[in-house]
Amino acid sequence: MKALTPLILWLTCLWGCSDLGTTLDGEWISYDLPYGHISLPSELTPVQSVGGPPVNPEFAGVVNNQTLRVQFCIHDTLWQIGSMNYHEQSIMLHGRHAVLFHCLGVFHVYNSHFSTIIGMKAYFGPEGDPVVVLVEIQSPEAEDLARSILFTMRP
Numbered sequence: 262m263k264a265l266t267p268l269i270l271w272l273t274c275l276w277g278c279s280d281l282g283t284t285l286d287g288e289w290i291s292y293d294l295p296y297g298h299i300s301l302p303s304e305l306t307p308v309q310s311v312g313g314p315p316v317n318p319e320f321a322g323v324v325n326n327q328t329l330r331v332q333f334c335i336h337d338t339l340w341q342i343g344s345m346n347y348h349e350q351s352i353m354l355h356g357r358h359a360v361l362f363h364c365l366g367v368f369h370v371y372n373s374h375f376s377t378i379i380g381m382k383a384y385f386g387p388e389g390d391p392v393v394v395l396v397e398i399q400s401p402e403a404e405d406l407a408r409s410i411l412f413t414m415r416p
Contacts, residue, residue: 288302289301289302289413290302290303292318292333294333294335294392294414295335295386295392296385296386296387296390296392296416297383297392297415298416299333299394299410299411299414299415300410300413301320301331301410302324302410305320305321305322305324305329305331306320306322307319307320308320308321308330310369315336316336317332317334318332318333318335319331319332319333320332325406327398327399327400327402327403327406328398328399329396329397329399329406329407329410330368330396330397331395331396331397331410332368332394332395332396333394334393334394334395345364345365345375346363346364346365347362347363347366348363348364349361349362350362354383354412354414354415355415357383357384357416358383358384359381359382359383359384359414360381360382360391361379361380361381361411362378362379362381362382363377363379363380364378365378366378368395368397376397376398377397377399377401378395378396378397379395379398379404379407379408379411380393380394380411381393381411381412381414383414383416385414385416394411396410396411
């Protein structure tokens with residue numbers, strides 16, 4: 262039994278350090294971004310934008326009873342972050358500088374609808390250019406879900 266104790270401790274630590282159980286129910290789908298990747302729950306499906314091309318890829322759906330919209334800011338970065346109640350936090354994401362922010366802002370440039378937005382600017386580009394993803398949430402309970410999505414970003 263003494264010989265198995267280190268093995269059992271190692272397996273327990275490995276199980277505790279793994280990310281098993283930290284993802285949501287269902288499958289996640291990986292998407293390519295310029296200089297990065299992100300994973301979204303399969304419940305979020307692509308939606309058509311009413312803006313003129315080129316448009317940012319956008320996904321919407323209901324995940325765990327929370328309505329979300331996710332936008333990859335690839336073509337258009339004219340969204341108004343910091344409109345109201347802007348808060349940001351500098352973090353390291355996969356060894357690179359990133360900024361996680363939360364605000365009440367305009368999710369689409371072509372309308373005046375203010376939304377609660379949680380976003381990530383991850384500086385993955387070769388020139389230090391940010392990869393930006395926005396998540397529009399409908400309720401405060403969806404904030405953890407939005408953060409879970411944003412933290413799947415990787416170079």
